[in-house]
Each structure stands twice: as structure tokens, then as C-alpha cells.
Amino acid sequence: MPLTGHCLCKAVTYTAAVDQPLITAYDHCDDCQRQSGSTYSLVTVVPKDSLTINGPVKKYTSKGSSGNDVHRLFCSECGSPIAHDPDAAxxxxxxxxxxxxxxxxxxxxxxxxxxxxxxxxxxxxxxxKPFKHMPE
Ligand SMILES: [Zn+2]
Known part of the structure; x- marks a missing residue:
């Protein structure tokens, strides 16, 4: 069954054509705390080529903790974070x-x-499985 979801206002919808996520994790990085406004970000990792996103997505790019760019995708209407896309992986x-x-x-x-x-x-x-930084 694909993974499907949407932002708060439902302008952005997405489908990941996978049976299971690769990993589901808590991301405690400071950037994710800021973007989510919360204690940590609950993330479900999927192959990028499995994901189709529809709707008005904006992208904010900054250096991640690895030193590589991280692109943060969010709904331009309601601001809900949708995904983060790390150049490191x-x-x-x-x-x-x-x-x-x-x-x-x-x-x-x-x-x-x-x-x-x-x-x-x-x-x-x-x-x-806790990791101080990223899993190797
Ligand atoms: Zn929205």
C-alpha cells in the first residue's frame, strides 16, 4: 500500500509508491526542532524516486549539520512542512x-x-537505535 499524505490545508498531497518506509525515526536536530516548532521531527524515509508531490510546494535550502545542503519542502499556502531532502543522501x-x-x-x-x-x-x-549524529 502506498504512503499517502497531505498538508494542513490539503493544497499539497503526496504519494510514495512503497510498501514500507526505509526507516521511521525521530530527528532531534536543531533545524528540525525549529522548522517543526516541536521537540523533534517524526520522519519517514522513502526512496526519492518513489515520491510524487502535487500542489504549491516551496523550498527552503540551508546547510545541514553534515555541511551539505538540505532542501526543506513546505506548503506555500499553510506552511506545513512536507519533507526534507538532504544532498548528503x-x-x-x-x-x-x-x-x-x-x-x-x-x-x-x-x-x-x-x-x-x-x-x-x-x-x-x-x-x-539511537545515533548521536547520522547512522553511517
Ligand atoms: Zn497546505
Missing amino acids: PPIIALKAGTLDTEIKKNLKPDTEIWTVSKLPFCSEHLE
Whole structure:
């Protein structure tokens, strides 16, 4: 079953033609905290060539913690973050998993945490596979 989702105002919709995500993780990097306005960003990683996005997407590009550009895609109407696309890992893209359809996101199985070096101290959740930075 493909992964489908949409932004808050529903102007942007997307489909990833995959059965399972490659990885579902908490991303604790400072940039994701700022973009999401929250403790961490819940991300579901899929092959970039599996993803089709429709609607008015804007892109904000800045240097990621790896030193390479990260392109952050968001709805130009309501501002919801949709995905981040790191140049450090060209074959993949990280969907902002809170935008997935409700029945899909309820069944996600996050098992990995990345950038725990900037994990906020009151965040008491701990997943199986923590990485201070990125997995190698
Ligand atoms: Zn929107």
C-alpha cells in the first residue's frame, strides 16, 4: 500500500509508491526542532524516486549539520512542512510523518533516533537505535 499524505490545508498531497518506509525515526536536530516548532521531527524515509508531490510546494535550502545542503519542502499556502531532502543522501527523502494519512501514521513503527546530540533534555522517550549524529 502506498504512503499517502497531505498538508494542513490539503493544497499539497503526496504519494510514495512503497510498501514500507526505509526507516521511521525521530530527528532531534536543531533545524528540525525549529522548522517543526516541536521537540523533534517524526520522519519517514522513502526512496526519492518513489515520491510524487502535487500542489504549491516551496523550498527552503540551508546547510545541514553534515555541511551539505538540505532542501526543506513546505506548503506555500499553510506552511506545513512536507519533507526534507538532504544532498548528503541523494537517493532518499524524509517525509514529515505527521502529514501522512491518519490510518497510516497510526501504524508507523519508529525505531531510530538521529541527532540525539541535540535531543532536548526533557524528552524522555528512548527508541531502540539511537545515533548521536547520522547512522553511517
Ligand atoms: Zn497546505
